[in-house]
Amino acid sequence: MTAYLSDVAALTRKDLLVELRSRDTVPAMLLFVVGGLVVFHFALAEDSSRLASAGMLWIALLFTALLALVRSFVAERDEAVIDGLLLAPCDRSAIWLGKTLSVVAFLALAELVALPAFALFYEPVTWELVAGVALANIGIAAVGTLLGAMAAAARARELLLPLLFMPLAIPLIVGGVGATLAEDPGRYLGFLALYDLIFAILSWASFEYVVTE
Amino acid sequence: MSTSLRNNGAALLSLLAAALLVAGFALAFFWAPEAQGDPAFRIFYLHVPVALTAYAAFGWGGWKALRLLWTRDDRYDLESYVAIHMGVIFGLLTLVTGSVWARYTWGVWWTWDERQLVLFLVLFLFYSAYFMLRFSTPAGPRRARTSAVYALFGVALIPVSFLAIRLAERYIHPVVLTRDPKIESEMLLSFFVCLGGTLALGGALYLVELAGKRADARLRELRELLA
Amino acid sequence: MSTGEKYVAAAYLVLFGTLLLYMALIALKVGRIQRELDELTRTARERAGG
Numbered sequence: 001m002t003a004y005l006s007d008v009a010a011l012t013r014k015d016l017l018v019e020l021r022s023r024d025t026v027p028a029m030l031l032f033v034v035g036g037l038v039v040f041h042f043a044l045a046e047d048s049s050r051l052a053s054a055g056m057l058w059i060a061l062l063f064t065a066l067l068a069l070v071r072s073f074v075a076e077r078d079e080a081v082i083d084g085l086l087l088a089p090c091d092r093s094a095i096w097l098g099k100t101l102s103v104v105a106f107l108a109l110a111e112l113v114a115l116p117a118f119a120l121f122y123e124p125v126t127w128e129l130v131a132g133v134a135l136a137n138i139g140i141a142a143v144g145t146l147l148g149a150m151a152a153a154a155r156a157r158e159l160l161l162p163l164l165f166m167p168l169a170i171p172l173i174v175g176g177v178g179a180t181l182a183e184d185p186g187r188y189l190g191f192l193a194l195y196d197l198i199f200a201i202l203s204w205a206s207f208e209y210v211v212t213e
Numbered sequence: 214m215s216t217s218l219r220n221n222g223a224a225l226l227s228l229l230a231a232a233l234l235v236a237g238f239a240l241a242f243f244w245a246p247e248a249q250g251d252p253a254f255r256i257f258y259l260h261v262p263v264a265l266t267a268y269a270a271f272g273w274g275g276w277k278a279l280r281l282l283w284t285r286d287d288r289y290d291l292e293s294y295v296a297i298h299m300g301v302i303f304g305l306l307t308l309v310t311g312s313v314w315a316r317y318t319w320g321v322w323w324t325w326d327e328r329q330l331v332l333f334l335v336l337f338l339f340y341s342a343y344f345m346l347r348f349s350t351p352a353g354p355r356r357a358r359t360s361a362v363y364a365l366f367g368v369a370l371i372p373v374s375f376l377a378i379r380l381a382e383r384y385i386h387p388v389v390l391t392r393d394p395k396i397e398s399e400m401l402l403s404f405f406v407c408l409g410g411t412l413a414l415g416g417a418l419y420l421v422e423l424a425g426k427r428a429d430a431r432l433r434e435l436r437e438l439l440a
Numbered sequence: 441m442s443t444g445e446k447y448v449a450a451a452y453l454v455l456f457g458t459l460l461l462y463m464a465l466i467a468l469k470v471g472r473i474q475r476e477l478d479e480l481t482r483t484a485r486e487r488a489g490g
Contacts, residue, residue: 238452251444252442252444252445252448253444253445253447253448255448256447256448256451259451259452259455260451263455302458302462306454306455306458309451309454310451310454310455313447313450313451313454314447314451316447317443317444317447418462421466425466425469425473428473429473432473432476432477432480435480436476436480439480439483439484439487
């Protein structure tokens, strides 16, 4: 158990260190999410409601996450890092967990900028929104990491990942927008937690089948 | 030997489907009473059995996917793929018949009020991505396992999406439509006969498609042997 | 025939049309398999004959 956790910690640290050195992903995510929020101002009608702006925020977050997910496996694939990781004497699911944690960290960094920007440009940020974003991050990273590993074997992997991910992200959007807008956000937060639980267990259990040749 | 038995299975299921569908549709049209004086309600005897058959096909594809991951036996890959293929065809039929129903009842070809239709749209997107995944990955054991995992995700996505669509109705439009047609026992019996018919039809199509795909594989093998 | 009945007929025709379409696809496939088998039989026969 402790060996497993230390493997996971080492793998997460590797991803974070690579990002710290290269600074490839996070700055792009920050620019993308802020750019998205600015574009939405021009896409929304003059007097559109706070309902519309909440929906736009969630779309921006989802697409920003896709950016990180595509990046996270392209590097592994291009430099054949994944082959090395598979040879390492650790449980395959530890690779999934390590990657998921690093993606959660990237998403949290992007949201540290995106949520204040949203509050500045559109509507105040409520604690329900923050809780929804935190729960959605787990689901996005868990499912996205598995799908990224799946798409990595395909020819047009950068294209394929969003296609695979979109239908699975619909419940996350429902939960997130519901938590932001509904009068009883608890139900939606509970739904997000349920989604995280189901799909994290599924992804954790099936990662090994997806990466081995 | 095993192939001829399987062909018999397809033939038997086709006969069963013919008998049950003719009987079911006859019962639905000439025996079951009209619901609430609405003649278009009879689409129900086609639309709902087709939808349930699509779920059955997705479930069957998921089960075969699980068997593949469990046993690592390659033949489950084809079986899972063909089952999902059938599920998508029945899903499209559900969308089209549901759309006809919506056009009559609400005067529009599409309505977000009908949960089943929205769910089928989500599933249609999901399983179209399944085909994209299969077509853009080189054939082999890894593709088989990747598709199997995605098929299992689909089985998990069905209830989760259903719940999501229910929850979404509350913030998109708080007015919940309550239609509760009174179902009489004649209607229920007709419905179950129709359901048996579409399930048999789906099974027959599945076996025919599987036999065709296997014949293709054998031909390829034969060609290589003779080359 | 009332409007409602027309819609019912349309829905059932969709099923019928799909089945016929599927039959056409199967016919194409059987034809192709037959052609390929003919070709392979010819090859096998040539090889057996000489």
